[in-house]
Amino acid sequence: MFTIKGVLTVDERMAAVLTDFMRIFQAAKRTAYQAIRRGVKRDEIISSLQEKFIRNARWCQWACAEAEDTIRSQKELIDMYIHDLEAKIKKAEEKLERTEKFIHRKGILNRIEELKGKLSYWQSHKEKGTVPPAVFGGKKNFIALTKGKLSKEEWRELRSNSFTSVGQANQKGLKGQPGNANTEIFFDGENFLLNVYLPPEDEDIKLGRGIPRRKEDWITLPLSIPASYVKYLAEYLATGRPYTVQVIRKKNRFFCHISFALEDNKEVDQSSKMGGIDLNPQVISVTIVHPNGNYLISRNFPCPDLPYVSHEKRLHIIGNLCREIAGWLKKQGVTQVALEELYFNQDHDTNRFFNRMSHNFSHRAMFVNLVIRLRKEGIAVFTVDPKFTSLIGFTKYKDTYGLAVHQAAALVIARRALGCKEKLPRGVKRLLAPKEGQPHLSTWGKLFGMVKTARKKARKNGDYEKSWTIENYLTHAKLKIA
Numbered sequence: 001m002f003t004i005k006g007v008l009t010v011d012e013r014m015a016a017v018l019t020d021f022m023r024i025f026q027a028a029k030r031t032a033y034q035a036i037r038r039g040v041k042r043d044e045i046i047s048s049l050q051e052k053f054i055r056n057a058r059w060c061q062w063a064c065a066e067a068e069d070t071i072r073s074q075k076e077l078i079d080m081y082i083h084d085l086e087a088k089i090k091k092a093e094e095k096l097e098r099t100e101k102f103i104h105r106k107g108i109l110n111r112i113e114e115l116k117g118k119l120s121y122w123q124s125h126k127e128k129g130t131v132p133p134a135v136f137g138g139k140k141n142f143i144a145l146t147k148g149k150l151s152k153e154e155w156r157e158l159r160s161n162s163f164t165s166v167g168q169a170n171q172k173g174l175k176g177q178p179g180n181a182n183t184e185i186f187f188d189g190e191n192f193l194l195n196v197y198l199p200p201e202d203e204d205i206k207l208g209r210g211i212p213r214r215k216e217d218w219i220t221l222p223l224s225i226p227a228s229y230v231k232y233l234a235e236y237l238a239t240g241r242p243y244t245v246q247v248i249r250k251k252n253r254f255f256c257h258i259s260f261a262l263e264d265n266k267e268v269d270q271s272s273k274m275g276g277i278d279l280n281p282q283v284i285s286v287t288i289v290h291p292n293g294n295y296l297i298s299r300n301f302p303c304p305d306l307p308y309v310s311h312e313k314r315l316h317i318i319g320n321l322c323r324e325i326a327g328w329l330k331k332q333g334v335t336q337v338a339l340e341e342l343y344f345n346q347d348h349d350t351n352r353f354f355n356r357m358s359h360n361f362s363h364r365a366m367f368v369n370l371v372i373r374l375r376k377e378g379i380a381v382f383t384v385d386p387k388f389t390s391l392i393g394f395t396k397y398k399d400t401y402g403l404a405v406h407q408a409a410a411l412v413i414a415r416r417a418l419g420c421k422e423k424l425p426r427g428v429k430r431l432l433a434p435k436e437g438q439p440h441l442s443t444w445g446k447l448f449g450m451v452k453t454a455r456k457k458a459r460k461n462g463d464y465e466k467s468w469t470i471e472n473y474l475t476h477a478k479l480k481i482a
Contacts, residue, residue: 001259001260001261002259002260002261002372002375002376003257003258003259004225004226004229004232004233004257004258004259005226005255005256005257006192006223006224006225006226006255006256006257006258007223007224007253007254007255007256008194008221008222008223008224008247008254008255008256009221009222009223009224010221010254014219014221015252015254017198017219018196018219018247018249018254019160019249021163021198022160022161022162022163022247022249023156023160024053024054025053025054025059025063025160025162025163025164026136026159026160026161026162026163027053027160028049028052028053028054028059028060028063028064029063029064029066029067029136030067030136030159031048031049031052031053032045032049032063032064032066032067032068033067033070033071033134033136035048036064036067036068036071037071037130037131037133042064042068045064046060046061046064049063049064054199055199055200055201056182056197056199058165058181058182059163059165059182059199062164062165062166065166066164070134071131074131074132074134075131078122078125078126078131079126081118081122082119082122082123082126085115085118085119085122086119088115089112089115089116089119092108092111092112092115093112095108096108096109096112136159137155137158137159138158141155141158142155157249161248161249161250162246162247162248162249163246163247164244164245164246165180165181165182165183165244165245165246166180166242166244167179167180167181167183167242167243167244167245168180168181168242169240169241169242171242172184173186173195173197174186174195174197174215174218174220175195177237178240179237179240179241179242179243180242180243180244180245181197182196182197183195183196183197183245183247185223185233185237185243185245185258186237187233187234187237191222191223192222192223192224192225192230192233193220193221193222193223194220194221194222194223194245194247194256195218195219195220196218196219196220196221196247197213197217197218198217198218198219199217200214200217221254223256232376233258236260241260242260243258243259243260244258244259244260245257245258245259246259266336266380268336268382268417268418268419269335269336269380270291270418270419271291272291272335272336273288273289273290273291273296273332273333273334273335273336274288274289274291274334274336274337274338274414274415274417274418275287275288275289275329275332275334275336275337275338275379275414276288276289276337276338276339276409276410276411276412276413276414276415276416276417277325277337277338277339277370277410277413278340278389278390278406278407278409278410278413279339279340279363279366279367279370280406281306281307282302282303282304282306282307283300283301283302283303283304283406284300284301284303284321284325284366285298285299285300285301285404285406285407285409285410286298286299286300286301286325286328286329286337286410287403287407287408287410287411287413287414288329288332288334288414289411289414289415289418291418293414293415293418293420295397295401295411297332298401298403298407298410298411299328300404300406300407301321301324301325303317303318303321305317306318314365315365318365318366318369319369321366322366322369322370322372322373322374323373325370325373325374326370326373326374326376326377326379329374329377329379330377330379334379335378335379335380336379336380336381336382336417337374337379337380337381337382337414338381338382338383338384338413338414338416338417339367339370339371339381339382339383339384339413340383340384340385340386340389340413341367341383341386382417384413384416384417385416387444387445388444388445388448389409389412389413389416390405390406390408390409391444391447391448391451392409392412392422392444393405393407393408393409393410393411393412394408394409394470395424395425395428395447395470396408396412396422396425397411397412399469422444424443424444424447428447428470428474450473450474451470451473454473454474455473
């Protein structure tokens with residue numbers, strides 16, 4: 001999804017109207033959330049919301065949909081928490097085996113016990129198919145409220161500060177613009193306007209399917225869009241495709257977030273160059289290959305401060321990097337690129353420096369920003385299987401082309417997108433002696449295990465060096481290179 005952030009021009013009277021509707025919408029959302037947890041059917045929930053809160057089925061559907069998304073994300077988080085806690089426990093137990101001092105062992109044992117307690121809590125939710133109760137407005141803010149550090153007015157504002165309208169291609173708004181029925185973005189050739197449908201609260205007015213909505217129930221607000229997105233949004237609206245609108249209130253200002261899918265049905269062009277991108281905490285490596293998979297050119301885009309700066313500064317650095325990368329790729333005539341979508345365990349231990357670097361490594365932010373920037377520039381984006389890209393690049397291409405490890409990994413990513421198979425070098429293959437017909441990835445997996453074991457053993461003995469080649473690893477693993 002691609003989101004354009006605009007600002008609404010709202011006077012005092014309209015601000016009160018929008019704030020009141022946000023309060024009602026969020027109350028409907030919270031009610032739907034509790035009903036879903038009790039197992040009430042969706043149709044019954046929407047019917048109940050329509051009677052109690054908003055006399056419009058669409059608004060009730062979207063309030064229910066937001067509640068469903070909250071529960072869905074909670075269930076996904078449960079799986080992630082269990083996975084990460086198991087990894088943390090395993091790392092702590094390995095650390096315990098290496099620790100001899102009594103006081104240090106006691107601290108590690110206490111940590112393992114605490115982690116197991118948390119793991120048991122999340123596993124019980126997964127087994128029962130339940131989710132922990134959500135605190136709308138934020139748990140930290142709720143604790144601040146109980147301690148008197150947050151006023152009731154501020155708490156209410158946090159719990160009623162937005163509403164969302166999901167669009168459909170066959171729905172039209174006040175001006176007949178297709179894409180969203182209740183929050184219509186309209187472009188008059190010079191300015192953008194937001195038309196919002198607010199259902200009447202009078203129970204005597206007949207509402208239902210097929211009954212036209214009255215013009216007096218709509219409000220129209222001027223919408224300011226960043227200059228760089230004006231043409232882009234106007235062209236998108238002209239297509240009639242659906243878009244989602246979310247209006248958010250922050251410090252008495254009203255913001256409008258317009259989101260839509262970047263539809264991309266392109267297939268890999270086997271006759272064009274392919275760019276491969278390897279994302280890392282302090283450098284983004286980009287390598288371009290010919291259509292036959294042969295190396296063409298490579299470049300590193302360093303970002304050494306990224307793991308250490310604040311969240312806002314980090315997003316600023318990522319945005320500038322993505323713009324620079326997209327510009328360089330266009331200059332090289334590249335029309336398609338490939339990335340690998342990775343998942344990083346949050347198995348943080350007690351190493352503060354490593355924890356900060358790995359936690360602040362905004363891989364997802366990098367990935368999303370880069371995909372959006374590239375697609376905006378007309379460059380098709382594909383994702384590939386991330387298995388053993390770094391090992392393959394290190395083994396086959398690092399010394400061959402004089403590349404850094406990450407550049408060599410980016411080369412493998414580009415080749416994989418083009419469908420090139422990566423065979424092991426003959427010398428390494430003889431030593432591994434894979435079974436006849438064994439898949440290439442399986443043999444690379446065997447080599448990966450040997451390299452990992454050799455590195456771990458060398459570090460323990462104190463004779464590991466960063467300049468090692470694949471031959472050094474194999475030699476350390478008690479294998480002779482023929």
